[in-house]
Amino acid sequence: MDAKTAFLELLNAKRATSAQWRNLLAAEGEEERQFKQSEAAAALTTLQGAINFWIDTGFRSKESKGSETPTGRHLPTHEGPGVLLDIARLLNCDDPVSTEAGVWTFQASQHRKKNPLCGLLAMRMEPRGGFRFAPILFGHAWPGNMLAAWAFYFFWQQDTWRFRLMRCAHCRFFSIPERKTRKSYVRGWHCERCRNSASAKAATANLRDSLRKRWFARAVSALLEYEGGPRRAGNDLVQFITDRVNAGLKPTNRIKRNTITRNLAAIRQMAERQKRAKPQTESEALR
Secondary structure (H helix, E strand, O other): OOOOHHHHHHHHOOOOHHHHHHHHHHOOOOOOOOHHHHHHHHHHHHHHHHHHHHHHHHHHHOOOOOOEEEEHHHHHHOOOEEEHHHHHHHEEEEEEEEOOEEEEOEOOOOOOOOOOOOEEEEEEEOOOOOOEEEEEEEOOOOOOOHHHHHHHHHHHHOOOOOOOOOOOOOOOOOOOOOOOOOOOEEEOOHHHHHHHHHHHHHHHHHHHHHHHHHHHHHHHHHHHHHHHOOOOOOOOHHHHHHHHHHOOOOOHHOHHHHHHHHHHHHHHHHHHHHHHHHHHHHHHHHH
């Protein structure tokens, strides 16, 4: 089994077993690595959390505008998955430091070893070009967080498919499509099975209706807030409503500005209904 297949099999597991971790380690020539079998499931949870964090950044990039943009994925300089700290310990480095250019820097610790289980790095020169670095493990068992850190460290070196790893917006299945991914996906990427499934289409329609009710109600509230607050020169009503709506939605559900523009008349109409109904309710309460 090749490393990519082993990685996907592990990532899609409901509850990882030691055998699935062994397959990935063996595919990378790390058969001698030892780890606690009881922590295999916890290590998978940590790894999946880091991978999901990476994929979700594709919804928050400047060019995404609410869509999923795989090429826009990045680790922001002000945050990052907790696994980065474990990678630093795995490599016996100080905690990673982010720079203004968005680069995460790992420096070898001169004060004390972050992880006594590991020594210095071993460098391997590949016969077809490139270098690979891996920590030298002393004869001890890795805890779950170190196992997850190694797997993310392995994933981060995959230049050929790091940005092609996709997560289905419907079934949450991880996959690496053979064909080139599009620049963006308005409602997230869907796997072959969900894209062609009638039940998935029906579920998507119901989800779309539910989402419309949620963002429409938020848009009406935002319009009332805008009209009831102080006016400022240059205020953009459509952008104000869009920002207020997206502030309460998940990255995968965020709407675009033109959605508000197309529905602005309906939003105004509903806002007027609510304004007429409110005084009537208050007068009835005083009786």
